[in-house]
Amino acid sequence: MAFFSGAAAGSAADHIVTGRSRWDNFYKFSLARSMVLAPSLRSSCVGVYTPDWLAQEEKKKKPVPLRCQRVARASGHGQDAQDQLGLILALGPDPERMSEGISEVLTPELGPWRKNSKLATLVLSGLAKSCSPCSAEKVLSFMVSSRLEVNIFHTNAVVNSYSKRGKWQLALNLLEKMFDILVPPDKISYSAAIGACSKGCQWQLALHLLNGMHVARVVPDVICYSAAISACERGSQWQQALGILYDMFHISAAPDRICHNAVISACEKGGQWLLALKLLISMPEVSLVPDQISVSAAISACEKGGQWQLALTLLQDMPGMRVMPDSICYNAVISNCEKGSQWQLALNLLITMSESQLLPNVISYSATISACEKGGEWQLALHLLSSMPEKRLRPDVISCSATLSACQKGCQWQWALACLADLPQLALMPDETCYSASITACGQGGQWQLGLHCLRREMPAIRMVPGVVSFNAVISAYGDGHQWHQALNLLSTMSESRVSQNEVSFGAAMGAFETNGEWQLTLSTLSSMPRARVRPNQYSCNAAVSACRKQGQWQLALTLLNTMPDIKVIPDVISYNAAISAYQQGSHWQLALNCFEDMIENLVRPDEASYNAAISACEQAGVPHG
Incomplete structure (x- = not known):
């Protein structure tokens, strides 16, 4: 005009x-x-x-x-x-x-x-x-x-x-x-404005514009609704997205596949895997054929919900839906299997991708290596990492750190250090996770000196400031190497280096003290935790109880056990076993049996050590058992 x-x-x-x-x-x-x-x-x-x-x-x-x-x-x-x-x-x-x-x-x-x-x-x-x-x-x-x-x-x-x-x-x-x-906005104007709000993560404004169309006597079309649903999806507002989809059915504005996909993605981001599956299943009922986006969003929802079986079923059912799975779908299912510790399935899916003429990418390999790491299959993790260059794939930090963790869990400190040394050749900068895994592997192999070298020499050489994870790994290595003096010094160094100590730091140090029979040092470290604003947990309390019991301080061990509820720490089977052994040392077989009964009443399941300690207490006092 x-x-x-x-x-x-x-x-x-x-x-x-x-x-x-x-x-x-x-x-x-x-x-x-x-x-x-x-x-x-x-x-x-x-x-x-x-x-x-x-x-x-x-x-x-x-x-x-x-x-x-x-x-x-x-x-x-x-x-x-x-x-x-x-x-x-x-x-x-x-x-x-x-x-x-x-x-x-x-x-x-x-x-x-x-x-x-x-x-x-x-x-x-x-x-x-x-x-x-x-x-x-x-x-x-x-x-x-x-x-x-x-x-x-x-x-x-x-x-x-x-x-x-x-x-x-x-x-x-x-x-x-x-x-x-004198140019009133039409539905195209509104849909574009709603789309701008969607890209700007302004889902509230997008909904206001959608509601304002009715007042302005402009009838929204599917594009307007789809833009509003996308805004809610980007804002992780799955309830709002589902409400818009519900309203569309009631005003005879048939939602298209794009709308459904956006709502499924919103449910996936909101952790609503069951709703995502229901929406996917209901699409044929409204004459809509799911596509790769629909199924992959539902698979991702199952991944976040820990439903690896359902994710695998969806992948297997895709050909029946006339939807061919792509690498995104496979990667999502492999990640599902990794989180479910199903390394065999993850490996089979990686092989199936190649047989289906789908090229696995770095994400595929990283997820499979992580699955092998969780399953303790360090040899397979190393093999997969070494085979990536043959597939013209360049390993990233995630795949390398997963391989290092697999070597650490397999007590393969030599392989862990070899992988760490190869990272610069791949133009990769190792992160703290890589170093902590290598340090822990060295500690498990009795090579605490190499772990200390990583902390003191290699990390500063690449201008990486060691954090609490790296310090904790070295303290744990000291415990395995019977170097309790070094563990004590490093615990003090953390405060001087302004690295916040946590429960793991104190627990690792106390474990080193307990292994070396330093029960006084264990108790003093336990009492210093509140000053560092660290709350004692089961591990630290159990370390103190065990240290006292092993050195014949059974009264102190029992006192610590009785004070655990006061500091809001629930005794576990290790705590009760230490208490039963302490009563045995004090020749109090009746109290040992009472502690065994308390263990059962508090829904703590006795293990073999529990029964052996109770039987030994009775045998020591000459009480028959049967």
Whole structure:
């Protein structure tokens, strides 16, 4: 619709105000509500509302440069739309230069553009496709200030450019100003604005726009609903996404596959694996055929829910759905098997991928190696890592750290150090997880000196500051190597290096003290934990009880056991076994049997050591048992 000017504008003033009032009230109300939900966006969401926006644009209008006037008179016709588009895109990002350049480029085209508004549509659409929202905005402002006709196609092209770049603030501003220029937004305008809010993770604003369409008497279509569902999915609002899908069925707006996929993804992000499966199963009931996105989202939902059996079933059922699984689906199922400690299934799936002419990627191998690591199959983990270059795959830190952890669990410190040394050749920088796994492997193999070398030499050499995980690994290595003095010194060094000690730090040190019979040091370390703002746990308490019992301090051991509930630590089978052995040392077989009965009453299942300790207490006192 063209702009009004002169007397026409004066006669139509009342119509403009009346036509805008309903929209203005609603839109400002909806935006006010959104600002309550997102107060941090108040300053950036909507600019100052100016009823005389057209007058302000008119003041910004600059005189046409003489050079442009000469060009226009000499040419006698407008430039090609592609030429105009190229000249505008070449102006660069500077706003002031862009405004002046657009004025010079388009001033000679005022005549042709007045005769044919499609010429402006071509330029604006081209700018939108080129993802140049600032240029499109400047062209639209030039059209307004030059009193050219601005129609819905022009404004939608600009809103679409905002949507592609996620410029939700600009999209909302333009949506508001469209009524100032007598171009009410249609469903395309709304869907683009909702899409911009979706990309900007503004799901509240997206829902406000969707609800506002009904007030503005614009009927939402499937694209609008789909954009709103995508906004909820990106915001991890699975309840809202499911509610929109439910509303679509009740207003006879049949959801398409894109809507269902977005809701399934929202349920996956929200950990609602059962809902995701129900939505997938219900798709054929509404004449929708699931695709790879549908199934892979459901498989990922099962992965997050720890349902590896269901994920595997979905993968096997995909050919029956006429959906061919891709590498994403396989990777999700392999990750499921890894979390379920099903290394055989993960390995079979990796082999099946190659047989199905699907190329496994780094994610496939990393997940399979992690599954082998959890299953204690360090040889397979090493084999998979070494075979990756043959498949033209470059191992990453995840696959290497998983292999190192597998070697650590298999007590293969030589292989762990070899893998660690090979990382620079792969142009990889080892992280703290890699070093801690190697240090732990060295400790298990009695090579605490090598673990200390990693902490003191290798990590600083690559400018890596050792963290609590690395310190804990070395302290544990000291315990295995009977180096309790070194464990004590390193525990003190953590405080001096401003590395926060945790339960593992104290537990590893106390384990070293207990192994070497230092029961006094174990007790003092236990009492120092609250000063370091670390709460004692079962492991640290059990280490103190065991240290006292082993050195004949059975009274202290029993005192510690009785004080465990006071510090909110629940005794476990190790605690009770230590107490029964302490009673045995004190020749209190009745108390040993009472402790055994308390163990059962507190739902702690006795093990072989429990029975042996109770029987030994009875035998020592000459009490028959049977």
